[in-house]
Amino acid sequence: MTQKNTRYGVGLMLLTTLIFASQDGISRHLADEYNVLMVVMIRYWFFAAFVIAVAARNAGGIRAAAATTQPVLQAFRGFLLAAEVCVMVVAFTLLGLVESHAIFACYPLIVAALSGPVLGERVSWRRWLAIFAGFVGMLIILQPGIRVFQPEALVALTAALMFALYALLNRLAARRDSAATSFFWTGTMGAILMTAIGIWSWENMTAPDWAWMALLCVTGAAGHFTLIKCYEVAEASAVQPFAYFQLVFASALGITVFGETVEWNTAVGAALIVCAGLFALWRERVASKRRR
Template sequence: MTDNSQTGPLMAPPAQPPAVPPPQAEPLVDRQGSAIMLICGASFIFATQDGISRHLGATYSPVFITMVRYWFFTLFVVAICLRQPNGLRMAMRSKRPWLQIARGVILALEIVVTIEAFVRLGLINTHAIFACYPLLISILSGPVLGEKVGWRRWLAVAVGFCGILIVLKPGSGVFSANAALPFLGAVMFAVYGLMTRMVARDDTAIVSFFWTSVIGAITMTIIGIRSWEPIAKADIPWLLTLCACAATAHFMLIKAYEMAEASALQPFSYTQLVWVSIFGVLIFGETLAPNVAIGGLIVVGAGLFTWWRSRQREKAALARS
């Protein structure tokens, strides 16, 4: 299982056998319905996590917040790995350690960048721009993975970036240097996603899950331990809730992807954008401007189209085999 503690829409893990084989007695329809409920619940919790990160980010540095999150998250991952056959010994055996290290570092830094974007731009504007990461994966999958990118996917990418321009609305306050932060985060998360696909060719999901958490914790500790900040008593519950959200949401993801295929669940991860918009308006007093709503819908629609085209290509390949 890969780490989905990123702050944008949830990414499906690599296609790997589930860590614990699901029971066969439960009907397939019921299992998929339960998986959808779990993925939607995880999306809500990740949106809550983003809101708490935005709240804490106004007082503490994103590096400090991310470091504490990774400490707690690593403890959670180690506990999960210990329950698997051969425990940590199996989880540590990566056939592509350097690539695992690179993706772990990139994801940790991406979280720092995105939390900073939350503080500067707000939840809604950040997620509206960050939602372009599936389109960036489509662009990079050709030169990086050698995948063929057809004209339909290129058209979807073009439409998606038109949506980003609508969000940015040149001449408005959003179109500024700060807008580069969520876009940088989206680029970093897209690179992380491509690396995840690459390591999935040789490593199991639980191996990637372990390396992501441990490397992220080491990276953030090296960067952030010198900038340790005293935590106000009023903020301790928020920080603990933030860490608990990460563990709970990841546990729900594990269970969801045990019950149904990742490709069937991926569209439901976009419900996180709905919750983020609600939290931004009701809790943080943000404004859901018409251009942001329209542009965000265009970006999400383009992303869903690229997902649909990938599904069609997979079905066609299976039919030919």
């Protein structure tokens, strides 16, 4: 991979994190007023329409975009991401953006821990040390035994586990399918799942909130497209460290827009998790270069 492509990938990752952070803020606002399932369902309707339109304009059309030799894997990816979005939006309403993202920041470490059993990769003792350090950071955030444990924190942790698995399945799917195919299945399968479970939760929305919903739909489609393209043009080990900027952007939004505060344990724990994650990603990159 050339340096030029790596720089392009880093730019796409930074753009993706900014889009996702803005999307999280809009999702929190809407979920405070309306049913989470309905909010995510409408977002996925637009997402599915967008991916179908993109596929129709490409060579081969929709049939080429949908063509895959691993339909079960692709369908499960789409279902998993839609479910993860619902869980994370619930976490925003329970914990706020700052603490939810502080906990969610551990997902790269979960990816590192699961890369062995899921992808057959070797996890060195140094990466296991980083995973342990991230676990310590999680304990600092949760403070078990020091304060009353927040069951709501398990919601954000569940979202991190789900997204880590989704990231691993992306890498697995990319071995045989193009980014366009993965993008198509992500949008359509998520829309099918959310319509099946969300249509029963319909609520009337005000005109201003429909405008926010429209913006949420646009950011949702744009964010996932830039993320898929990011991994297509650059190595994951080179761009993944910049994914932590979502924590920065989302925390800034939570503090300035929603009036949230940053507790000392959240700041210290998140810093430890981020440092551990960056170290694990650096070791993964070193190991990858040695293999080549």
